[in-house]
Amino acid sequence: MRYSQKQKGNKATYKWPARMLQRNYQTTLRIIENAPFGIFVVVKGGNIDYVNPAMLKITGETYGRFLHLNVFKLSTFKDIGLAEKIKSGLQGKYFKIDAAEYTSYYSQKANILNFVGIPLKEAGEEKVLVIVEDITEQKQTEEKLTKINTELKRLNQIKSDFVSTVSHEFRTPLTSIREAVAQVLDGLGGRVSTEQEELLSIAMEDADRLWKIANNLLDISKIESGGIELKRTLSDIGEIIKNVGNEFQGHLRKENLSLKYILPDKSVTLFIDTVKITEVLTNLISNACKFTEEAGKITVEVKDKKKNVEISVRDTGKGIAQANIPRLFDKFLQFGHTAEQKEKGSGLGLAISKDLVEMHGGKIWVESKLNQGSAFTFSLPKVSSEIIFKEYIDAEIREALDEETGLSILILKIADFDNLDGLLKKISAKEVLIDLEENVKKVVRKDNDIFLRDTGECVILLYGTDRPGAKIVKHKVTEAVRRYVHDFQKKYKFLLKISSSVSVYPEEATTSEELLLKARVKLADIFLASERRLHLRVAHKIDVRFMQETGKDEGMQSVDVSEGGICISCNHYVKIGTASELVFTLPKDLGTIRVKAKVKWVKKIEETNEYRVGLQFFGMSNKAKKALNKFLESGEK
């Protein structure tokens, strides 16, 4: 049923359904009387004219009692604001009340109801039709779910705490057991007979096993409680794989297994936590060894895909039954408790590997057929250098927070870096940046990190430096840069423009975003100030039509024009930031230029009514740019 049809006075704006209902009174009545939602009609004065069976069912009132109610007089309606709304409804306003706690007057039944009010006028009389939806059960279910959820979270926490405590408690005595057995085996307790050695080796083996289980449990509980933080660095995945492989060499020889690597030609660098990924690889290769018979082959392959890198560990072992694959990465499950199995584990290795891979934003999966071997593959996403950079700074900020020290960022930017290669013939832009870094290194502390970015920026992270310290460093660096620029000009006959800017944590910013932004914003200020001199300015009087947002169209005269903007002479003040469209015709048939511009500055000429208004172009078409440049270069006045 659509509630929102409007009625203009007495005339319905829709004719067909109204006529149908008028003709089919019985049908209409049946519809209303059998509707599953409550309906009642309120007339002027607050009395109730009509109520349908559903409303009576919802409220638990009888027909006679409900009709007795007055909407404006009873707290039942006043307390939930329904009285107010109905009042406005009688004045022609539609209304809606959501999730009101309604307690029926006579029956005292409590419900949670949605109300929709529709103003009506019938036979000259104002009425309000109220449609009622009972959401009591829905709300009760929601509440139950919330309670269950909270309880589940609590139980989960208890479980995690338990696991963590237990594994801790296991580690201490296990340490003593392993050390004591090791000492006897090492001969510290006197000569050991072969039989003693055998018996003790069994003890050692199982003590080791318990040790691994306790550690795995601890890992899992740490991961679950979010206690593991990735320490990412740029690492060569090939190197990591080879290191893990080397650790297995002894074992491989003993079991007569071969391990082969298939790596792409170009080395692949990823921003990952080396320790954690080593753990994953160790687990996968260890599993491969476990489930592969003598003379078997294990292959580790790295595939460099566009957005991520896939690493597979393949074996020629017994494989896994299809039925077991879905729960392979679950905790505490292990398959093949048969005599063939050479080693037993805790069943947590794959679960932990899955968690570690997913923490990196990757995925892990397996392809396997019984007796045909298995291939475990995990993917690691390639991360943009921007993200790496920000994460690095975030990590440093966290450390500064831990140690309650400051962190400052000093940014040096080489102006016009993109074009530098073209302007310098004997040296590349990149080399200039690297040179700059070398010079800076000489004056900053060795433990500060310096990043070079291909936007021509040299970013220096000053650890443990607060504002006064940062000022001092900036001064030293600026001096070093000045010397460098001086020497550079002598050598290459080119004047480098390098600007610097500092922002300090925590005085000026508390996140890496803010810190970088503040540093860059200050950089921008430096730029803008000198920008006015950067552009080639040509004084030229052109007639400019200045069309403001307000629709005003004025004819002005320009004072000078540059590729970045235009300065015009105006006989009234113009607000800074005003955007307008400019139209002007260049001489020598270079065409008419239409361009959007923003008012950047306004200066009043002393003792006159004249204002100089500086406008910056934006969104100029390439064609217009060319024409303008041609004009500027022509040197026309």
Added chain:
Amino acid sequence: MAKKILIVDDEANIVKLLKNRLKKIGGYKVIVAQDGQDGLELARNEKPDLILLDLMLPKLNGYKLCRMLKFDQKYKHIPIIIFTARAQKSDEKLGLEVGANAYITKPFRSETLLTKIKELLKD
């Protein structure tokens, strides 16, 4: 002459095992204290060549003990290796701040410990 090592740790089993290994493999003389107070006294009276110090100690904790020795002209030359089950970075930095010469997390491999001890005793 055999070097003297002082172990200050309240976990009896670990201490016994450690003492055994140090004596038999390293050939060191070993004295033991089970709480911080005793440890401080022994350090001052016996003047060991090296101290193995646990952090979680009754009566006087490891950090304080370390600082007290390191800020005392008479004893600051004694190398101290701190070991503890806690492995937070802040603990490590704090340890080095109070003057510890090395920091090892429990459980450690005894070979690692022996190597570190040898290193510190060389100078």
